[in-house]
Amino acid sequence: MKSQGFVLFTVLIFLQIFSLISLYHLTTLSVMMKTNYHLQQGGNLRYRSQKILNKIEAALKENLPGCSIPVTPAHLLADKPLSWWQLNACAAKEGNIHAYFVIETLGNDACAKIQDSIARYYRITLFAVFDDLHGAKYRLQTTMTLPTLPATACQHKSHAVKSGRQSLREIS
Numbered sequence: 001m002k003s004q005g006f007v008l009f010t011v012l013i014f015l016q017i018f019s020l021i022s023l024y025h026l027t028t029l030s031v032m033m034k035t036n037y038h039l040q041q042g043g044n045l046r047y048r049s050q051k052i053l054n055k056i057e058a059a060l061k062e063n064l065p066g067c068s069i070p071v072t073p074a075h076l077l078a079d080k081p082l083s084w085w086q087l088n089a090c091a092a093k094e095g096n097i098h099a100y101f102v103i104e105t106l107g108n109d110a111c112a113k114i115q116d117s118i119a120r121y122y123r124i125t126l127f128a129v130f131d132d133l134h135g136a137k138y139r140l141q142t143t144m145t146l147p148t149l150p151a152t153a154c155q156h157k158s159h160a161v162k163s164g165r166q167s168l169r170e171i172s
Contacts, residue, residue, distance in 0.1 A: 012167045036052045045138040046170070052092060053140055056124055057165060060103065061146060066090070069102045077102070077125050078139055078171045084128045096132035101125060106143070110160040111154040117147035119161045125171070143167045 067090035085100035092099040104123040112119035123143050130136045143166045 004008065018106060024068060041136075045128070045130065046140075047134070047136050048094075048097060048130070049099075049140050050168075052094055052097065052128065053124065053126050053142055056092070056101055056126065057142065057144055060124070060144070064103065067102050069104055070146065071104045071123075074125070074141055074171045077141075080127075081135075082127075082129065089127065095148060096130060098115035098129045098131065100127045108148060109161075110152050111156050111158045112145065113158050114145065114147040114161055114163050116150065116153060118149050119145040121145055121166075139171045141169050141171050
């Protein structure tokens with residue numbers, strides 16, 4: 001009789017251990033699924049924001065829109081509230097995305113040559129608000145070059161630069 005009670009007690013202990021291990025694995029799986037979902041949403045935000053930024057860059061190649069601001073550090077732009085963007089930036093809407101952007105003229109580089117012209121650098125900052133994702137906000141900043149004036153004398157060694165996007169980064 002004593003051995004039957006001991007066997008039952010041992011079986012119950014092992015069931016408890018297996019239940020805790022199963023609970024741990026289910027919790028871990030749940031956390032991994034949430035993490036993957038957030039990573040996928042982040043990639044989706046970046047992809048959709050880049051599509052808008054590509055259109056803005058193409059428009060900038062044609063002519064400079066009236067959304068120019070003085071050169072401003074990225075961390076200050078990242079801290080600006082939505083109301084500032086609505087007042088001071090150009091707006092674009094693409095589907096469920098409200099996009100606001102500003103353009104900063106960074107200046108000319110006499111040593112950077114784009115064919116027979118010197119390069120002018122611009123920085124575009126995009127602030128996107130996603131209505132379909134409960135107002136999620138995403139900020140991208142790109143630097144691009146465009147040919148501007150005929151080439152002039154350079155004080156240092158000149159170098160060739162391609163027209164278009166030079167860098168892309170997320171700001172927060």
